[in-house]
Amino acid sequence: MAIISDEILMAYADGELSPTARQTVRQAIAKDPALALKLESFVATGRLNIADAFDGILHEPVPARLLNAVKAGGRRPSRRVGRFAQIGDHIRRWSDLLRVPAWSLATVPALSIGLLIGAIGSWLVQQPDTLVREMGGRLVATGSLQRVLETTPSGTPVIFGQRMVEAESTFYSQRKEWCREYELAVNADNRFKGLACRGQDGGWRVDVHAHARSAAAYAPAGHDVVADAAEKLMQGQPLEPDAEKHLINAGWPAP
Amino acid sequence: MTDEIRTRIVELLPRLRRFAYALCGDLDSGDDLVQETCMRALSRVEQWQPGTRLDSWMFRIAQNIWLDRLRATKVRGEVYDIEAAEAQAGTDGRDVAESKMMLDQVTAAMTRLPADQRALIALVCIDGLSYKQTAEVMNIPIGTVMSRLARARRGLHALLENKAVETTVRTVAPKAG
Numbered sequence: 229m230a231i232i233s234d235e236i237l238m239a240y241a242d243g244e245l246s247p248t249a250r251q252t253v254r255q256a257i258a259k260d261p262a263l264a265l266k267l268e269s270f271v272a273t274g275r276l277n278i279a280d281a282f283d284g285i286l287h288e289p290v291p292a293r294l295l296n297a298v299k300a301g302g303r304r305p306s307r308r309v310g311r312f313a314q315i316g317d318h319i320r321r322w323s324d325l326l327r328v329p330a331w332s333l334a335t336v337p338a339l340s341i342g343l344l345i346g347a348i349g350s351w352l353v354q355q356p357d358t359l360v361r362e363m364g365g366r367l368v369a370t371g372s373l374q375r376v377l378e379t380t381p382s383g384t385p386v387i388f389g390q391r392m393v394e395a396e397s398t399f400y401s402q403r404k405e406w407c408r409e410y411e412l413a414v415n416a417d418n419r420f421k422g423l424a425c426r427g428q429d430g431g432w433r434v435d436v437h438a439h440a441r442s443a444a445a446y447a448p449a450g451h452d453v454v455a456d457a458a459e460k461l462m463q464g465q466p467l468e469p470d471a472e473k474h475l476i477n478a479g480w481p482a483p
Numbered sequence: 484m485t486d487e488i489r490t491r492i493v494e495l496l497p498r499l500r501r502f503a504y505a506l507c508g509d510l511d512s513g514d515d516l517v518q519e520t521c522m523r524a525l526s527r528v529e530q531w532q533p534g535t536r537l538d539s540w541m542f543r544i545a546q547n548i549w550l551d552r553l554r555a556t557k558v559r560g561e562v563y564d565i566e567a568a569e570a571q572a573g574t575d576g577r578d579v580a581e582s583k584m585m586l587d588q589v590t591a592a593m594t595r596l597p598a599d600q601r602a603l604i605a606l607v608c609i610d611g612l613s614y615k616q617t618a619e620v621m622n623i624p625i626g627t628v629m630s631r632l633a634r635a636r637r638g639l640h641a642l643l644e645n646k647a648v649e650t651t652v653r654t655v656a657p658k659a660g
Contacts, residue, residue, distance in 0.1 A: 235629040238636060242607070244614055269640035270633075278608040281585040285501040285510075290493075294500075297518045298492050302485065302525030402533060403487060463534060 232256045232263055234270075241270035359412070360434055369424050369432035377408050377424055377432045378480075381472055391415075397466040398475070399458065401425060406480050408432075409458055411440070421454040423461075426480055485528055491537055492521060498610060502542060505605035506549050508594045516552075520545040542610075542620045546602050553598050592642035600635030607632055 232253055239245050240253040257263045271277065359373040369377055372388040376395055380386055385394040396409040407425040414420070419440040424432040438453045467475065475481070499520060503513035524531070524544050531540050593601050599621075606617045607628075614632075618625040 234633040234637070235626075238633045239614070239629065242614075270636055272643070273604070273608060273636040273639045275608055275611050278589055278604070279611060281583075281589055282501050282505060282609050284586070285504055286497040288497075288500075290496045290500065291514055294496055294514060294517055294521065295493060297521045298489050298496070298525070301522045302528055402491075460533070 234266065237263065237267055238270040241267060241274050360437065363431070367434040367437075369434055373410070373412065373424075374432055377410060377426075379476060381469060381476065382408070383469075397458070398472045399462045399466045400464060400483055401461040402463045403461070404482065406475070407435075407458070407461060409454055423454050423457050425461075430480070485525070488528055488531070488537070489525070492524065492541065495538055495541055496521075498538065499541060499545060502605050502610055503545055503549075505590075505593065505609045506546070506601060508590050516545055516549055519548050523548065536616070536619075539612075539616060539620045542606065542612075543622070546620065549602075550598060588643055589639070592639055595642060596635055596638055600631060600638065603628065603632045603635050604639060608636075 236245070236249070236253060240250060245253065257267060358371050359369065360367050361370045362368075368374075372386070372391065372393050376386050376393040380395050382395045382397050385392050392411075392413040394411045396411055398406065398408050401407045403425070405425040405427065407423060410422050410424065412420040412422065420437055421440045422434060422437040424434045427433050436454050436457050496517065499517045500510075500513060503516040503520070504510055505513075507513040507516055520541060524541055531537065593604060596604070602621065603617065606612045606620060607614065612620065614625050614628050617632075618628045621628065
């Protein structure tokens, strides 16, 4: 008969054993009342019995001093200088005005390019097929852009009249949202790269939308900005085609 | 980046409070620990590697601060504080009778376990982390987690079974410092 150590018995009580090992332990316990008695001490001190007593704390309101500590902790006097820092500050002020977390407007300093959305967005809005719309202080994909983000696998360009919209990659973000990089060609001179994330309401929030050609002095190559932002946000790797297809068909459940 | 982390830390606060409470044995000291943990985490946020678990990192910081404090207390000779033990025995405002009783018993019993065993129980039995995650938080091999945790659980069980022991704990005088 297998010798069952206390550690193994405890792992059995905690559900940490493989199915095969579980089977072995179960058989041993059935034959040995002393083991069963010992098991009881691990069950009694296990997750199911101990954790309950402490769960009340989870539902209590968190004291303000802790929230303030998180809000204020680690803030240093502004070290960042230059134009990007200024843009970052603008976004922060913007976010204060709109009463949304600053990261929803600018997750990383690189996203300060998101400021461009305002200008570009208002231009896009005038098009018959509205691609981006402002909703509650956020810019949300609509029209053909929304349709492609929601339903089309990456690497499949979709033509809408003169326009081409293509999802480029899909990944899960550290903010626990599905995000996609996309490319959009409005006409020969106006190509855009962007990054949108699917919020809890199922809408695709546009976090970055940048001109892919650096014609204007203020616009760095859109690709770099979007790729940098995606890299910083990404948790793990971009999805493989099969996993992505499955995700789209399943309606974007959390992993 | 940090604003996103702040948001995630706020989401973690209830779990951190529960963990700190399990370590410290009372809400006030627990919240002090959480506060210090947040300040320390945010002051060295660049040390956290995106893609790794933020909760494990925060738990590790909390545990280290707590261990440092315990060591400092030992040096000062304040091994056991009767008033604190009595305060923890029932004045923290919770009124769910049964789970409160269990809570008090477990909390009291846990204060009698060695520090590393208390931390293991807080991580595995109260927060529900896997052995593997616990090993990462405590920076010890998984085998060590298992052997120490088994010892801790046997000890805890004995203390809970023999509740009479608990009342004597509260009357133990502090060692002269």
